[in-house]
Amino acid sequence: MRPLLIATALVGSLSLHAQAETADGAALIGQDWAKIAEMAKGGEVNFFHWGGSDTINRYIVENIGGRLQAEYGITLNSVPVADAAEVVALIAAEKQVGNVDAGTVDLIWINGENFKAMKAEGLAFCGYVETLPANALVDWTDASIAHDFGVPVEGCEVPWNRAQFAFAHDSATLAEPPQDIAALLDWIKANPGQFTYPAPPDFTGSVFVRHVFYHAAGGPAALMGPFDQAKYDAAAAKTWAILNEIEPFLWRQGKTYPTTVAQLNDLFANGEVALTFNYDAAQFGQAVDAGIYPDTVRSYGLADGTIGNTNYTLIPFNSPNKAAAMVAQDVLLSWEAQLAKADPAVWGAATVLSMDQAGAELAAQFQALPQHPSVVSPNELAELALPELQADWIAAIERGWIAEVGQK
Amino acid sequence: MRTAPPLWALLPALLVLAGLSGGGLALALGRVGWADWAAVLPDGRVWAALGFSLWIALASSLLAAVLGLALAMLLRQSFRGRRVVGGMVAASLTLPHAVVAVGMLFLLSQSGWLSRLAFALGLTDAPADFPALTHDGWGLGIILHYAWKEAPFVALVLLAALRGRIVEQEQAARSLGAGAWGAFRHVTLPALAPALLGASVITFGFALGAYEVPLILGTHDPQALPVLAWQAFADADLTRQPQAVAMALLLTGAAAALLLPLLFWLARGTP
Numbered sequence: 001m002r003p004l005l006i007a008t009a010l011v012g013s014l015s016l017h018a019q020a021e022t023a024d025g026a027a028l029i030g031q032d033w034a035k036i037a038e039m040a041k042g043g044e045v046n047f048f049h050w051g052g053s054d055t056i057n058r059y060i061v062e063n064i065g066g067r068l069q070a071e072y073g074i075t076l077n078s079v080p081v082a083d084a085a086e087v088v089a090l091i092a093a094e095k096q097v098g099n100v101d102a103g104t105v106d107l108i109w110i111n112g113e114n115f116k117a118m119k120a121e122g123l124a125f126c127g128y129v130e131t132l133p134a135n136a137l138v139d140w141t142d143a144s145i146a147h148d149f150g151v152p153v154e155g156c157e158v159p160w161n162r163a164q165f166a167f168a169h170d171s172a173t174l175a176e177p178p179q180d181i182a183a184l185l186d187w188i189k190a191n192p193g194q195f196t197y198p199a200p201p202d203f204t205g206s207v208f209v210r211h212v213f214y215h216a217a218g219g220p221a222a223l224m225g226p227f228d229q230a231k232y233d234a235a236a237a238k239t240w241a242i243l244n245e246i247e248p249f250l251w252r253q254g255k256t257y258p259t260t261v262a263q264l265n266d267l268f269a270n271g272e273v274a275l276t277f278n279y280d281a282a283q284f285g286q287a288v289d290a291g292i293y294p295d296t297v298r299s300y301g302l303a304d305g306t307i308g309n310t311n312y313t314l315i316p317f318n319s320p321n322k323a324a325a326m327v328a329q330d331v332l333l334s335w336e337a338q339l340a341k342a343d344p345a346v347w348g349a350a351t352v353l354s355m356d357q358a359g360a361e362l363a364a365q366f367q368a369l370p371q372h373p374s375v376v377s378p379n380e381l382a383e384l385a386l387p388e389l390q391a392d393w394i395a396a397i398e399r400g401w402i403a404e405v406g407q408k
Numbered sequence: 409m410r411t412a413p414p415l416w417a418l419l420p421a422l423l424v425l426a427g428l429s430g431g432g433l434a435l436a437l438g439r440v441g442w443a444d445w446a447a448v449l450p451d452g453r454v455w456a457a458l459g460f461s462l463w464i465a466l467a468s469s470l471l472a473a474v475l476g477l478a479l480a481m482l483l484r485q486s487f488r489g490r491r492v493v494g495g496m497v498a499a500s501l502t503l504p505h506a507v508v509a510v511g512m513l514f515l516l517s518q519s520g521w522l523s524r525l526a527f528a529l530g531l532t533d534a535p536a537d538f539p540a541l542t543h544d545g546w547g548l549g550i551i552l553h554y555a556w557k558e559a560p561f562v563a564l565v566l567l568a569a570l571r572g573r574i575v576e577q578e579q580a581a582r583s584l585g586a587g588a589w590g591a592f593r594h595v596t597l598p599a600l601a602p603a604l605l606g607a608s609v610i611t612f613g614f615a616l617g618a619y620e621v622p623l624i625l626g627t628h629d630p631q632a633l634p635v636l637a638w639q640a641f642a643d644a645d646l647t648r649q650p651q652a653v654a655m656a657l658l659l660t661g662a663a664a665a666l667l668l669p670l671l672f673w674l675a676r677g678t679p
Contacts, residue, residue, distance in 0.1 A: 199628035257628040270519030
């Protein structure tokens with residue numbers, strides 16, 4: 001896949017691109033939107049996105065592509081890929097051969113490590129985000145939007161979807177589950193054997209440990225940005241003390257931890273533990289529908305927030321169709337598209353728009369979407385969202401847990 | 409009279425063996441630098457994992473040998489339903505390990521069938537009262553899995569060896585006054601020893617390199633070395649990939665050091 005992409009890029013860079021008129025991004029920033037839409041007319045947007053889901057592909061091609069064609073005369077070319085890292089490598093190769101205004105990629109679905117790499121290597125078109133009309137409904141003071149896995153976004157990408165961690169309990173056996181990390185720690189000690197979490201490096205177990213890490217650090221604000229050994233040491237010592245203190249009160253006295261979130265879910269389904277959690281609350285509804293969980297299961301977020309991550313779309317520095325790509329981003333971010341995408345029948349992805357900024361009328365439409373009784377409303381959850389950390393923090397916490405909690 | 413096959417007939421098999429095993433080994437050695445060994449060898453977790461893998465392999469191959477021997481002795485008798493039992497033994501060989509491991513979870517875990525049975529009989533009050541047979545520090549679930557899965561294999565190898573001359577020797581011993589136990593102890597068992605040892609070497613080597621069963625039935629600490637190696641291989645930090653290869657080489661070295669002398673001894677001892 002990758003060699004083919006790179007070969008395409010090299011050939012593309014040799015031929016002279018005719019429609020390179022909106023490659024100059026600087027000229028677009030702060031422009032009147034009507035003028036940008038005019039420049040975008042007839043443009044083509046090569047949208048490289050993860051292609052592993054038929055539902056998502058259909059939404060992109062029919063809903064977004066259809067609207068771009070009808071309203072703006074823009075053609076959206078959906079290019080499904082297995083991994084955004086391939087696309088990052090392609091754009092980096094284009095930069096190396098001096099292709100600065102005729103790149104293959106106009107838009108890419110991205111977050112985390114791949115965004116970090118693109119931003120650090122100067123491969124992203126930045127600074128234009130405020131020009132998009134739909135940006136008015138984005139709350140950039142929300143740290144989980146303004147930071148992409150701890151990397152400041154700084155106008156280099158436009159938010160698209162959210163995923164957020166949620167807990168679940170069976171309301172028939174546990175009517176009032178603990179509502180924040182401090183209460184959870186007390187609850188664990190008062191209810192021996194009723195709680196556990198998957199041992200890191202399991203992805204979900206690692207996210208749970210980060211919640212305790214934030215609690216010990218007094219919130220995530222101080223942990224944003226690059227890895228800081230001194231800050232890590234201070235918060236880590238407290239975190240391991242807390243986790244070792246609750247260990248005797250965990251399932252099997254903490255001598256054993258589940259190794260996967262699937263195992264934790266089984267323990268919950270069999271009534272061995274009273275709480276479970278997942279990065280995707282929709283999973284709880286699916287488990288109820290499959291008959292694995294009783295239909296009295298409910299999910300919820302924490303009063304001190306749960307960790308969420310946002311995924312984004314980004315325009316590469318060398319896209320020859322920046323005006324059309326900006327229009328595509330604006331459509332992706334528009335409340336109509338975000339509302340359609342939030343419907344479980346279409347996709348079921350949580351919106352990145354702020355319900356406060358959207359106003360009561362729009363918020364009511366999001367509220368009115370069909371909802372599974374076992375799945376906490378993504379909007380309710382998003383009101384208290386905590387940002388993710390940069391990858392080196394996550395790796396350090398996982399290694400620390402294994403050495404200081406898992407093996408002791 | 410058997411004649412040795414000509415050397416050229418062995419060539420395809422040798423090429424595949426040398427190409428796949430030797431090539432893989434050479435590639436692996438090429439990927440691991442001194443820095444990777446320096447990161448892996450002082451790591452206590454790696455040695456604990458190697459010890460755990462060796463323990464699983466030893467305990468399960470011994471248990472499988474005893475159970476397999478008993479099964480073979482049973483199956484060589486004629487009794488009603490022998491064909492059914494024999495069919496079940498053969499059928500269990502075809503089940504994939506991951507499927508059996510999940511089945512073990514349903515059977516042995518603290519919310520499994522046995523635990524539910526104990527609860528129904530009033531022996532336990534809660535899942536936690538049932539002994540921890542899966543996800544436990546001794547790897548009991550893993551060992552029971554391999555014993556159950558490999559005993560039929562051992563039995564089939566032994567049944568194949570229990571034909572021909574060995575039957576005449578047993579009959580001779582019995583006619584000369586040996587009891588059933590005496591004939592077994594002094595005639596059958598020594599004659600079966602090479603086959604039993606050979607089958608056990610295979611089950612030991614198999615359990616030593618196992619990944620999926622410890623993953624499904626194992627605990628977070630200690631972990632089997634293949635599980636630890638895979639975690640390092642799948643780490644977001646790509647510099648850990650060569651460390652995973654170093655762990656795999658360590659396991660290969662341990663297996664070779666333990667099993668090659670046994671295999672040579674077996675090869676020399678066979679007429």
